[in-house]
Amino acid sequence: MTKSKELFKAIQGKNLLKLDIQYFADKTLFELKQNMTTVGQQLQKTENDLAAAAIDTNKSTEDIQALQKSRDDLKMRFDVIKEQHDAVEAEQKAKFQADQDKNPVLKTDDPKAKVTAAKAELIRATMKNQAISDEARAALGDGNSTGGEKILPSTMTTELLHEPFVKNPLRQVSTFTQVTNLEVPKITFTLDDDSFIDDTQTAKEMKAEGDVVQFGRNKFKVFVPLSETILAATDTNLVQTVDQGLQSGLAAKEKKVAFAGTPATGEETLSFYGVGINEVTGTTKYKAIKAAIADLHEDYRDNARIVMRYVDYMDIIESLANGSSTLYNAQPEQVLGKPVEFSDSAVDPIVGDFQYSHFNYDPNLIYDRDKDVKTGVELFVLTAWFDHKIKLKSAFRIAKKSTA
Structure with a gap:
């Protein structure tokens, strides 16, 4: 028998108190309020x-008794x-209070x-596939109150993408932005004619490739394994673990594509070594670097830096x-004549003005959870889209030791 038929039978049999209360428990508090309003209006009428009818002499005793029975029903x-409405409302209030007591730091003025407390709540809720509280969303700068989307809140996105990462030297020198479908000019100013560009290589490059750079969206994921011990740890320890994992993952991906000697299919334009930057050779890497600096046009040479492996620098010092x-x-600047950033991924030293190395992220980073089927470890997952463009190849040189 369906629930609606049970309800009808109970009403007809004047046995409402024996009605299966679970029927009402399945309804939301909002529906129960609506039902109370509807029945209350009928009762009042x-x-x-x-x-x-009681003062109407035309009404029979049977009419009055029928109205009394209807009123009682x-x-x-x-x-x-x-009764069910009050029980559900009390349960929701108790749950809300329990959530508040569970994470009292959200009430702090700090x-x-x-x-930090809001980040921890988001991480734990994600791993349990649950929604986070409105208070936590507000603390993270998340304007979405539906809980349906998995877009990373603005506070976390900003910190992940804009805090300097020691493990990625390009974070110190390249340009980083966070704009959807970004387009930027290759040069930052123009005159009434293009003859002001003294560097013929730059002029040829702009004529061949255009003066605007369009950024694409290359998708990748970062996985941070989280044990039960970490999930049960303090908010600070949990947040530090996840933040460090995500930051390291982002930095590793940036370095991997920017210094790839043999770029993956579709990522050729992301690498310094894959876009056709001019190579300058020398009998030693030291001479090659000095020649590369000298080969740059003065507009780029003034702001030039060197990115190279530390082992190559130590070989130069020893020599x-x-x-x-x-x-x-x-x-290092005193030895080579320009500031140096070290990266073990830079197999051949890269010399140039790194403001023309530009990373752009889509601001809508997505977070989710997954599971490593091999180990059974739960994973906090970040999905990101980014692109790396060498806005002007003529602003760079690759220094190589000649094989002859």
Whole structure:
């Protein structure tokens, strides 16, 4: 028998108190409020009709008794719905209070502690496939109150994409933005004619490839394994674990594509070594670097930096020192003539103005959960889209030791 038929039979049999209460428990608080309003209005109308019938001499005793029975039936029905409504409302209030007590840091006036607590709540809720509280969303700058989307809140996105990462030297020198469908000019100013561009290589490049750079969307994922111990740890430890994992993953992906000697299919234009930057050779890497600096046009040479492997730099020092310890204490800029950033991924030193190396992320990073089927470990997952463009190849040189 369906629930609606049970309800009808119970009403007809004047046995509402024995009605399966679970029928009402399945309804939301909003539906219960609507039901109370509907039945309450019917009850009020019946009571008014009964009062009017009691003083109407044209009404028979049977008419009044029928109205009394209808009123009593509606009164029992209203009481049952109200009882369930009050129970559901009390349960929701208790759950809300429990959530507040569970994460009291959200009540603090310390903005940093509140954000940390909100991050921890988001991570734990994601791993349990649950929604987070409105208070946590507000602390993270998330304007979405539906809980349906999995877009990373603005506070977390900003920190992930704009905090400097020690493990990625390009974070210190390249341009980083966060704009959907970004388009930027290759040069930052123009005159009434293009003859002001003294570097013929730059002029040829702009004529061949255009003066606007369009950024695409290359999808990748970062997985952070989380054990039960970490999930049960303090908010600070949990957030640090996830943040460090995501930051390291983003930095590793940036370095991998930017320095790829043999770029993956579709990622050729993301690598310094895959876009056709001019190579300058020398009998040693030291001479190749010096020649590369000299080969740059003065517009780029003034702001030039060198990105190279530390082992190559130490080989240069050892060769130049000739037994003396003086050079070992010198700054790399004093030795090579330009500031140096070290990366073990830069197999051949890259010399140039790195403001023309530009990373752009789509702001809508997505978070989710997954499971490593091999180990059974739960994973916090970040899906991101980004692109890396060398806006002007003529602003760079690759220094290579000649094989002859």
